[in-house]
Amino acid sequence: MKGVRILVMVLVGLLLVTSCSEEQDFDQIDDLAITPSYETSIFYVKAQETLINRVEGLSFFTQDFNFDAFEEPFFAERVLAGVLTYELENTTSKPIEIRLEFLDEAENVLDTEVFSMDAAPTAILQRDVAYGTTGKSLDIIKATSEIRLTAINLGDNSSSSTLPDPAIVLRSSAQFTLDIR
Amino acid sequence: MRLCHCFFIAGVLLTLSLTAQNKQILYDFNEIPQSLSINPGVESDFKWYAGVPLLSGISGYGGSNAISVNDIFANDGIDINIKFRERALDVLTPKDELSTTIQMDYLNGGFRSENPNVFYSFGGYLEFDNIGYWPQDYAYLLYDGNADQLGRRYDLGDLKVRGSLVNVFHFGINKKIDRNLTIGARGKLYSAIADYSSSTNNGHLTNVEGQNNLIASNLNADLLLRTSGLRSLRDANNDDALANEIVSRALFGGDLGLGVDVGFTYHLSERTTVTGSLLDVGFIYHSGDSKSYSLKGNTSVEGIEIDVLDNFASLDRDFWQDLVDEIEEAVPFETDTGSYISFRPTKLYASIRNDFGEPVGNGGSQSCDCTAGSSGGGELRTKYRNSVGGQLYMINRPRGPQMALTGFYMRRIGNVLALKGTYTVDKFSSTNVGLGMNLQAGPVNFYLMADNLLSYNNIAATNYASFQFGLNIISWGRNK
Numbered sequence: 303m304k305g306v307r308i309l310v311m312v313l314v315g316l317l318l319v320t321s322c323s324e325e326q327d328f329d330q331i332d333d334l335a336i337t338p339s340y341e342t343s344i345f346y347v348k349a350q351e352t353l354i355n356r357v358e359g360l361s362f363f364t365q366d367f368n369f370d371a372f373e374e375p376f377f378a379e380r381v382l383a384g385v386l387t388y389e390l391e392n393t394t395s396k397p398i399e400i401r402l403e404f405l406d407e408a409e410n411v412l413d414t415e416v417f418s419m420d421a422a423p424t425a426i427l428q429r430d431v432a433y434g435t436t437g438k439s440l441d442i443i444k445a446t447s448e449i450r451l452t453a454i455n456l457g458d459n460s461s462s463s464t465l466p467d468p469a470i471v472l473r474s475s476a477q478f479t480l481d482i483r
Numbered sequence: 484m485r486l487c488h489c490f491f492i493a494g495v496l497l498t499l500s501l502t503a504q505n506k507q508i509l510y511d512f513n514e515i516p517q518s519l520s521i522n523p524g525v526e527s528d529f530k531w532y533a534g535v536p537l538l539s540g541i542s543g544y545g546g547s548n549a550i551s552v553n554d555i556f557a558n559d560g561i562d563i564n565i566k567f568r569e570r571a572l573d574v575l576t577p578k579d580e581l582s583t584t585i586q587m588d589y590l591n592g593g594f595r596s597e598n599p600n601v602f603y604s605f606g607g608y609l610e611f612d613n614i615g616y617w618p619q620d621y622a623y624l625l626y627d628g629n630a631d632q633l634g635r636r637y638d639l640g641d642l643k644v645r646g647s648l649v650n651v652f653h654f655g656i657n658k659k660i661d662r663n664l665t666i667g668a669r670g671k672l673y674s675a676i677a678d679y680s681s682s683t684n685n686g687h688l689t690n691v692e693g694q695n696n697l698i699a700s701n702l703n704a705d706l707l708l709r710t711s712g713l714r715s716l717r718d719a720n721n722d723d724a725l726a727n728e729i730v731s732r733a734l735f736g737g738d739l740g741l742g743v744d745v746g747f748t749y750h751l752s753e754r755t756t757v758t759g760s761l762l763d764v765g766f767i768y769h770s771g772d773s774k775s776y777s778l779k780g781n782t783s784v785e786g787i788e789i790d791v792l793d794n795f796a797s798l799d800r801d802f803w804q805d806l807v808d809e810i811e812e813a814v815p816f817e818t819d820t821g822s823y824i825s826f827r828p829t830k831l832y833a834s835i836r837n838d839f840g841e842p843v844g845n846g847g848s849q850s851c852d853c854t855a856g857s858s859g860g861g862e863l864r865t866k867y868r869n870s871v872g873g874q875l876y877m878i879n880r881p882r883g884p885q886m887a888l889t890g891f892y893m894r895r896i897g898n899v900l901a902l903k904g905t906y907t908v909d910k911f912s913s914t915n916v917g918l919g920m921n922l923q924a925g926p927v928n929f930y931l932m933a934d935n936l937l938s939y940n941n942i943a944a945t946n947y948a949s950f951q952f953g954l955n956i957i958s959w960g961r962n963k
Binding site for chain 1 (some may be wrong): 524552553555556557558562567624626627628629630631632690693696698699700767783784785786787788789790791795798799801802803804860897954
């Protein structure tokens, strides 16, 4: 048994001497930043010229839309910055104004974006609105519960565009950076 | 600065990442009773043996074929975010594996029948086995997101993970058919404590230019995660009764299964031997506490879409909630408590061995009559001082069979000491040199084995490490 003890001690000692490790710092895991950016479409609204011509008055369309995406806790608690991209296309014969209002749960207006477009033919209007340190307050996004869309006809109610399927179209997408850890 | 650490601590750290391991050093090391556990048909000459409870066989293994602890956590002054991107995110692929196995014998013994050609073995062990592959596209989605990646297809099939904690009871028979052939078989009863598996996933997530809106997000998903035992363990943990629950599930209170091991040893000539074994051909039936989660379906989303003319009569509806409902209907997330069957990771071993040098115990330094087959009732099978040969190991994995090739040299110094050196090539390493030692001091048998010895100058930088050790009491039925 003495021989066994000696041999075991020699083997363990050999392992202790020969097995080394460079210094490891597992606390580095605290410095690991996971801040992905995600992108998706937000909303698409299309109003045809035939419809615009049927509605008397300046405002031919006003509607509040529930929009809870930004209020979701997973998003609201982690969002660091973001950009909303709008694209407005007007193929109608009328100048149009689009007003987007961001509302909180009490329907207070948090922010407004206004788009004015000349009658067709006109170029597509594209606008990027930043939120976060280089743009508007992120609190607007985090508190948004509804979006109010108002469309105003600044022209007449009788003319018709010669372009195919004349309409006012609002497209939008969002790109947000989140702090996952 | 380099710090010398204890080998054991590094080994334990490496096993944190973990499946069933290749025990190439123990294989066909028939001086050690636990070699029966990886070939029930090994030649044995024991009258009886008893493993020291909890110490008869402990083995651990941790491996990743493409990344090491040192790659990420070395204290080298480099920002961990740069290291993670350059050494993991941009390098690892779904073929790269992160796996671990820990196995602990708590009961192991054997005895020879009245028929000296028959040897029985029995025991029980706990096995934690986990294998996962690098979920490349999930990692990119988590770390970078999908912004500015129009057209890029994120493969949801990258997620493949499987693991289990199982208590195994076994009883085996080893029979010497004649002087040249020994066969063996072992029945296994599995009592699964916990099981999880998500290895059949398919689908993709892609952002493309939308038809109406700026972006269309296309999701095609067929994802499935099966679990069993996790809820019981979680509830028990909340009630501070985790240990009781683990013991209860380990002792037939969990999911039960059956399996079998078979093996043989055959002498082609006096000095040339071939062996083979097939292990864990079995299954476990998971019921009672099983729960499966699935996400299956197709959808394409371009946000809230309002065509005022088409929706003029229903503009007051909740378009956001309708969109959420449509997605949930198209790609439903469902849970199911139905039972399921999991198959054990089957392993195959094969070897060819050539003995040379002086016979041990016949002109060698042996001082007792304990060569293989000495109690077998047949003719004595002589052992030689040296053996050299090759071994093959295969295991079935979620991404197909995995293989390792081993060359070995074995040296016997009397009946007291036997050493086995191995060189193994597999997906983890092409510089894997291992060494095993068996020490027989009277009835006390001690063995120690370690792999990938060349990595010990910086154990944290190795992609793979494993160890095995054990303690037995052995009798040959006659005084040494």
